[in-house]
Amino acid sequence: MVGGGQGAFIGEVHRFASRLDGHYDLVAGALSASPDKAKASAEALNIGRAYTSYEEMAKAEAARPDGIEAVAIVTPNHVHAGPAIAFLEAGIHVICDKPLTATLDEAEALQAAVKRSKALFFLTHNYTGYPMVRQARELVESGALxxxxxxxxxxxxxxxTDPVERSGGNKQAEWRTDPARSGAGGSVGDIGTHAYNLAGFVSGLAVERLAADLDAFVEGRALDDNAHVLLRYQGGAKGMLWCSQVAPGNENGLKLRVFGDKGGLVWAQEDPNRLWFTPHGEATRLITRRGAAASAAADAVSRIPGGHPEGYLEGFANLYTGAALGIRAHQAGEPMPELARLVPGIEAGMAGMRFVGACVESSRRDAAWVSP
Amino acid sequence: MVGGGQGAFIGEVHRFASRLDGHYDLVAGALSASPDKAKASAEALNIGRAYTSYEEMAKAEAARPDGIEAVAIVTPNHVHAGPAIAFLEAGIHVICDKPLTATLDEAEALQAAVKRSKALFFLTHNYTGYPMVRQARELVESGALxxxxxxxxxxxxxxxTDPVERSGGNKQAEWRTDPARSGAGGSVGDIGTHAYNLAGFVSGLAVERLAADLDAFVEGRALDDNAHVLLRYQGGAKGMLWCSQVAPGNENGLKLRVFGDKGGLVWAQEDPNRLWFTPHGEATRLITRRGAAASAAADAVSRIPGGHPEGYLEGFANLYTGAALGIRAHQAGEPMPELARLVPGIEAGMAGMRFVGACVESSRRDAAWVSP
Amino acid sequence: MVGGGQGAFIGEVHRFASRLDGHYDLVAGALSASPDKAKASAEALNIGRAYTSYEEMAKAEAARPDGIEAVAIVTPNHVHAGPAIAFLEAGIHVICDKPLTATLDEAEALQAAVKRSKALFFLTHNYTGYPMVRQARELVESGALxxxxxxxxxxxxxxxTDPVERSGGNKQAEWRTDPARSGAGGSVGDIGTHAYNLAGFVSGLAVERLAADLDAFVEGRALDDNAHVLLRYQGGAKGMLWCSQVAPGNENGLKLRVFGDKGGLVWAQEDPNRLWFTPHGEATRLITRRGAAASAAADAVSRIPGGHPEGYLEGFANLYTGAALGIRAHQAGEPMPELARLVPGIEAGMAGMRFVGACVESSRRDAAWVSP
Amino acid sequence: MVGGGQGAFIGEVHRFASRLDGHYDLVAGALSASPDKAKASAEALNIGRAYTSYEEMAKAEAARPDGIEAVAIVTPNHVHAGPAIAFLEAGIHVICDKPLTATLDEAEALQAAVKRSKALFFLTHNYTGYPMVRQARELVESGALxxxxxxxxxxxxxxxTDPVERSGGNKQAEWRTDPARSGAGGSVGDIGTHAYNLAGFVSGLAVERLAADLDAFVEGRALDDNAHVLLRYQGGAKGMLWCSQVAPGNENGLKLRVFGDKGGLVWAQEDPNRLWFTPHGEATRLITRRGAAASAAADAVSRIPGGHPEGYLEGFANLYTGAALGIRAHQAGEPMPELARLVPGIEAGMAGMRFVGACVESSRRDAAWVSP
Structure with a gap:
């Protein structure tokens, strides 16, 4: 693991997710840029091999006979490309947090590294791992909508909502509102990319043009904390994307609605075990995880019976398990299994970066239409 | 009543709403442009004085000592201005269905007539009549957000969702998708104006510019059946308005969310007795009609105890009662009471027309920013 | 109308309900036992013929050529039997609030009067008037469960929850907790009878035996404010009934769930336009009033399109309209129409009285099984 | 681990739960009574030390210097007491699935063994592990209700709902409806004990007497599949418990409502991250896990930020982690930490057994009052 030392949020999530299905052991890490913290964090986590830099770690692990097979990169955005490229070049598989990188240049360098490397690259757009999201995707693909x-x-x-990045005690807020560490997008990079990715994952559609109106409502904030985006998809579908970090009463309100000429569906992340499906002209169906109307795609990433809520960590773990299956198949020279192919990778990452770039450009041009 | 003959939808709603609180008796009507139907409809409704044209009705009623005090206009949009002007000129108060008219020219003529007339003019943007909408408005005004x-x-x-206007049996769909009768807006005129009005009523904000992307997803449909609109309010607030008539699984999903730097609120028309309010940094409160946290403004338009759902007709009736109180005060030479002042009037109607016009123009210009 | 003077609750509800569909004019009333109040109330309501006693009213109205056709009795329970019998004997149809009477003796006298009279008797167990309750009943009857x-x-x-009956300002609480005016049941009479009636209306089942545990949690309260009841139905079904007036956070939480070997349904009064139906082994369906899966029985008592909430007054009005149709048919010598037959009558009232009696007796005998 | 071989349900849950926080390694198991299956299961799970009997396992592990510190018992009810006693006698801590045992005799033997042993005993009434359940308990304790x-x-x-235990392919249904393996309670033992435990955990109240009406609605079923229970608590509170396995449309509907003279709360297992709290006379509050109003007790068993749903496995894992903390403290000779003390133990298990016994006895005596 690179990043995820004391005080981090997403590193801990990756550790939970990797542990859940028993496919991973965490044996080495460059958990912090600060040597002391790196050491202390490794000790606290019982990690045997603690490094102080990812370059060193990539080299050393590649050289060991029992070196790591895969690395998780859970640093702020501006420290994604560096380690990802280093490990890919060392032949070590990479599981990287989103968004892909802080800048498009970094993203392109990383894309090139992925192409050059035999190692695999996975990007944790974790919301795609929820069982009912898988079923939503399948419903669309089946033509039911x-x-x-x-x-x-x-x-x-x-x-x-408040300028917590200036309160002195909120590391998460600090780097996520700092262009140097986050990149050009604030809310649009942090959560907008998740929304964009989810919409594409379920709908199977690609955005042709978008028009974005970005705001930093908190005075002095350098990055957007709210984005209103109009979407035009290839083939004629239209859409709206709204992401915000300044809407009191909302914790993590990711919600997707897709409508076709034969039906519609609704899924909300805070109630993830349910999927609402309406065949046009019939009663709305409440489809539940492992319930009577759950599909094979949902079942394949479920662990426990219906009515026993699976949550965020389980969905996240589904990506880790998909990646593990992919790595096993890769090692065995077998084709990627379906669960591995469903894990977002470099293309999804590039799409996210183009989305952020297009939003920022569109907003600068007064919400002009821009192709991502 | 003008319009509202057999087969109509909104005419019946107006009749229910006017009856609920006992402030109105329906004694005269020009219920249909077709003489036979006008007569038959009046008989079916026990209306004594049946007219075959609104001009005739306005004249005759104005001349009678027991002539009507107020008229409800519940015709398709293109027959709003004519009767409204005729009755206003006859000194009879007008309660008119929304949107104001089919065209901006008609709207301006009507506005002029309202200015000239001593009679009152009310517009039934009925969703403003819901008690919890009144409380939402009050919360915003109080600074709680x-x-x-x-x-x-x-x-x-x-x-x-389907081209039901071509099925031969759906009068409502026929005129609402017909530019000659509806005006330039389809969904944007029919329901978008409600959404726009509600947002303004609760937020107290005026839109400075908007950018709209309108679509007619059903092939051959002459008016939009979906609209995506970006909003920029005076003072810096931003917003999004989405209206659609082609989203399977949605019946009458009007929903408003307003967020400020101190709190947020959510209200949904299909669950109208509840208002969700979050003071930033505290637990969300569920405020119910006539519940422990209901306010005076909500109470003033409630009829029965909390937990006994009031619905669409009750909300609609609140406008009728507001109008009745206004008419009584007017007759007595007294100032308009609060409940009358809260009923939308000609200004709200003009705002709605400018909204439709701006949306259509913006969409024609590829979602350019337009001032409504 | 008998009862329903100033300060009353349910009288106003009856007035709204009778007015909604235009089948009734309120022209005479004995609105209060106090002559002054009776007069003042009648004036406030624009009721021409104000009486000071129901006996006088029954006689006088029966004697007039334009006398009332039907009377609404909206007094506290102990003043149901007297006026109901008087009007029935005068040949005037009776619409009576629930529960039937305060005592079983009164109930039996009233039952005898109904049998003797040619006039009709209706009891406002109003929750049976909700469209989705009608569909629930139909679903059970159809064998879908x-x-x-x-x-x-x-x-x-x-x-x-608090001893508000001793606060000095709560008339409703005063008489509803007073055995002399309410009868032997507190919560069990006031709302338990509604729940019991609704369960029977939808399930079509009759209770064979029940075991009840009644409590007055508020010190010094003379009647129960909470009841826990086990139900055994004829034919082997079982059930539970809980009614309470001391459960903070609940406003008017009437909820019914029915399960058979092929399916289940759920309906809740505070969300009345929705009915949840699960055919065993399939996804749960959300059936909405006038939605795609609404039935004829629900449609017959609906006024406006799906998604436009109808509420408590509309459901209540459905009983009034059913009674009006019944009265018209009766006058014309025609058979009772379906909508009139669905209005609860004297049998439902007697069943409610036996239910209250059985609950009180069972509870006195430490929740022994008692046949109602 | 004892039990939990191929085809088992709860064994897998225990494995997920033990893995999540990294406090356990699964190194030995007697996964099945069948030697072949025990071996195959152990191999599939990468468990090094596979035993064919729990007696052997207890002995062997106790003898090893690197023997297990704790064992999870995840067998059907009739195989709880045997292994639990064996491991306790071998000085190995026991984490046992609920209900405690199949019979009261076994339960008493186990209780005696717990008293004799220095090893710890934990019982996985897992629903007590949900963060919002912890906050509910705290709210009650604080006097807020x-x-x-x-x-x-x-x-x-x-x-x-259907006789799936006779379908030939449903192991879970087979043993859970078999008195020889489940004990005297069907639904009442399997899920009623959970409900009973949860009610006691949150309310802090003990049941004095209960009256139960048990049914086996499916013909030929030897154990109850539905139970209706009246509860009388010490100190005067009353309650109802309903458990059912034959109510179509319900997956795992555990729901608790507690009301006092100052407030009420509601929690539902299928929406576990939310707790509804109403201070009497105020608006209902929606308290969310790690939201603005979450308490320290909830926070202590939360892993990730609010709005990121934690589910069943996380709640279950909270008991495993509580047990691990308890074991660590025990080994260090330190007092039990709060999180360990909150894990149900032998007393909760005995209470559950007495509850099942009392329900069965009461039901046999026609729902007579019985002290558990």
Whole structure:
């Protein structure tokens, strides 16, 4: 693991997720840029091999006969490309947190490294791991919604309503509102990319043009904390994306609605075990995880019976397990299994970066239409 | 009543609403342009004085000592201005269905007539009549949400998913998709104006510019059946408005969310007795009609105890009662009471027309920013 | 109208309900036992013929050529039997609030009067008037749930959590907690009878035996404010009934769940336009009033399109309209129409009285099994 | 681990739960009574030390210097007491699935063994591990609800609606409906004990007497599949418990409502990150896990930020982690930490057994009052 030392948020999530299904052991880490913290964090986590830099770690692990097979990169955005490229070049598989990188240049360098390397690259757009999201995707693919017309997606939070990045005690807020560490997108990079990715994952559609109106409502904030985006998809569907970190009363409100000429569906992340499906002209169906109407795609990433809620960590773990299956197949020279192919990779990462770039450019040009 | 003959929808709603509180008797009507139907409808409704034209009705009623005090206009949009002007000129108060008219020219003529007339003019943007909407408005006004940043409003239906206007049996769909009768806006005129009005009513904010992307997803449909609109309010707040009539699984999904720097609120028309309010940094409160946290403004338009759902007709009736109180005060030479002042009037109607016009123009210009 | 003077609650509800569909004019009333109040109330309501006693009113109205056709009795329970019998004997149809009477003796006298009279008797167990309750009943009757096994019903409020009957300002609480005016049942008579009636209306089942545990949690309260009841239905189904007026956070929580060997349904009064139906082994369906899966029985008592909430007054009005149709048919010598037959009558009233009696007796005998 | 071989359900849950926080390694197991299956299961799970009997395992592990510190017992009920006693006698800590045992005799033998042993005993009434359940308990303890009056608890499923135990392919249904393996309680033992435990955990109240009406609705089923229970608590509170496995449309519907003279709360297992709290006379609060109003007790068993749903496995893992902390403290000779003390133990298990016994006895005596 690179990053995820004391005080981090997403590193801990990756550790939980990797542990859940028993496919991973965490044996080595460069958990912090600070040597002391790196050491202390490794000890606290019982990690035997503690490094002080990812370059060193990549080299040393590649050289060991029992070196790591895969690395998780859970640093702030501006420290994604460096370690990812280093490990890929060392032949070590990479599981990287989103968004792909802080800048498009870094993203392109990383993309090139992925192409050059035999190692695999996975990107944790974790919301795609929820069973009912898998079923939603399958429903669309099956034609149950008919020809798609509308994709409405939103991701709404409230934790940046106040200028907490200046309170002195909120590391998460600090780097996520800092262009040097986050890149050009604030909310649009942090959560907008998740929403965008989810909409594409379920709908199977690609955005042709978008028009974005970005705001930093908190005075002095350098990055957007709210984004309103109009979407035009290839093939004629339209959509809206709203992401916000300044909407009081919202914790992690990711919600997707997709409508076609034969039906519609609704899924909300805070109630993840349920999927609402309406065949046009019939009663709405409440489809539940492992319930009577759950599909094989949902079942394949479920662990326990219906009515026993699976949550965020389970969905996240589904990506880790998909990656593990992919790595095993790769090692065995076998084709990628379905669960590995469903894990977002470099293309999804590039799409996210182009989305952020297009939003920022569009907003600068007064919400002009821009192709991502 | 003008319009509202057999087969009509909104005429019946107006009759229910006017009857509920006992302030109105329906004694005269020009219920249909067809003489036979006008007569038959009047008989079916026990209306004594049946007219075959609104001009005739306005004249005759104005001349009678027991002539009507007020008239309800419940015709398709293109027959709003004519009768409204005729009755206003006859000194008879007008309660008119929304949107104001089919065209901006008609709207301006009507506005002039309102200015000239001593009679009152009310417009039934009925969703403003819900008790919890009144409380939402009051919460914003009180400063409980702080300075407003975001207004997200949507009005989503599915009844035009198929080309039902060509099925031969759906009068409502026929005129609502016909530019000659509806005006330039389809969904945007029919329901978008409601959403726009509600957002303004609660937030107290005026839109400075908007950018709209309108679609007619059903082939051959002459008016939009879906609209995606970005909003920029005076003072810096931003918003999104989505209205659709082609989103399967949605019946009458009008929903408003308003966020400021101190709190947020959510209200949904299909669950109208509840208002969700979050003071930033505290638990969300569920405020119910006539519940422990209901306010005076909500109480003033409630009829029965909390937990006994009041619905659409009750909300609609609140406008009728507000209008009745206004008419009584007017007759007595007294100032307009609060409940009358809260009923939308000609200004709200003009704002709605400018909204439709701006949306259509913006969409024609590829979602350019337009001032409504 | 008998009762319903100033300060009353249910009288106003009856007036709204009678007015909504235009079948009734309120022209005469004995609104209060106090002559002054009776007069003042009548004036405030624009009621021309104000009486000071119901006996006088029954006689006088029966004697007039334009006398009332029907009377609404909206007094406290101990003043149901007297006026009901008087009007029935005068040949005037009676619409009476629930529960039937305060005592079983009164109930039997009233039952005898109904049998003797040619006039009709209706009892406003109003929750049976909700469209989705009608559809629930129809679903059970159709066999969609299979053989019934379980009936779970509850009616939960919180307005008597404190001893508000001793606050000096709460007329409703005063008489409803007073055995002399309410009868032997407190919560069990006031709301338990509604729950019991609703369960029977939808399930079509009759209770064979019940075991009840009644409590007055507020010190010094003379009647129960909470009741826990086990139900055994004829044919083997079982059930539970819970009613409470001391459960903070509950306003008017009437909820019914019915399960058979082929399916289950759930309906809740505070969300009345929705009915949840699960065919065993399939996804749960959300059936909405006038939605795609609404039935003819629900449609027959609906006024406006799906998604436009109808509420408590509309459901209540459905009984008034059913009674009006019944009265018209009766006058014309025609058979009772379906909508009139669905209005609860004297049998439902007697069943409610036996239920209250059985609960009180069972509770006195330490929750022994008692046949109602 | 004892039990939990191929085809088992709860064994897998224990494995997930033990793995999540990294406190356990699964190194030895007697996974099945069948030697072949025990071996195959151990191999599939990468468990090094596979035993064919729990007696052997207890002996061997106790003898090894690197023997297990704790064992999870995840067998059907009739194989709880045997292994639990064997491991306790070998000085190995026991984490045992619920209910405690199949018979009261076994339970008493186990209780004696717990008293004799220095090893610790934990019982996985896992629903007590949910963060919002911890906060609910804390709210009651703090007096925020005042003096408790009502405890309403239900646990409703539908998976035994049909006689699936005779279908030949449902191991879970087979043993859970078999008195020889389950004990005297069917639904009441399997899920009723959970509901009973949860009610006691949150309310802090002990049941004085209960009256139960048990049914086996499916013909030929030897154990109850539905139970209706009246509860009388020490101190005067009353309650109802309903558990069912034959209610179509219910997956795992455990729901608890507690009401006192100052407030009420509601929690439902299928929406576990939310707790509804109403201070009497105020608006209902929606308290969310790690949200603005979350308490220290909830926070202590939370892993990730609010809005990121934690589910069943996380709640279950909280007991495993509590047990691990308890074992560590025990080894260090330190007092039990709070999180360990909150894990149900032998007393909770005995209470559950007495509850099942009392329900069965009461039901046999026609729902007579019985002290558990």
């Amino acid at each position: 008919g020809k798609l017309r509308l994709v409405q997606v939103e991701y709404v939070q409230d934790w940046l | 702080g300075k407003l940043r975001l207004v997200q409003v949507e009005y989503v239906q599915d009844w035009l | 299979g053989k019934l096994r379980l009936v779970q019903v509850e009616y939960v409020q919180d307005w008597l | 005042g003096k408790l009056r009502l405890v309403q608890v239900e646990y409703v499923q539908d998976w035994l």
